[in-house]
Amino acid sequence: MTAYQKYQLQWMIDHDHPLDELVARMAEYQVDCNELGRVDEIFDEWEYNAGFGGEIWVSYLEWKLNEGAE
Numbered sequence: 001m002t003a004y005q006k007y008q009l010q011w012m013i014d015h016d017h018p019l020d021e022l023v024a025r026m027a028e029y030q031v032d033c034n035e036l037g038r039v040d041e042i043f044d045e046w047e048y049n050a051g052f053g054g055e056i057w058v059s060y061l062e063w064k065l066n067e068g069a070e
Helices: 003-014 019-032 039-049 060-065
Strands: none
């Protein structure tokens, strides 16, 4: 697991978003947008376009320039 992945998980914990919500939100996004493809592709689209009701962790680049640089 990368440091950024750990950050994403900690972000979810800090914002009270359990893993089952992540899965449910991605499934809803897939149905709503008629997205087909691999799970990682759907995740990328969900992360960029929807997140948790528009709320999502910072991008990898932003994280790397700030928290990840520490």
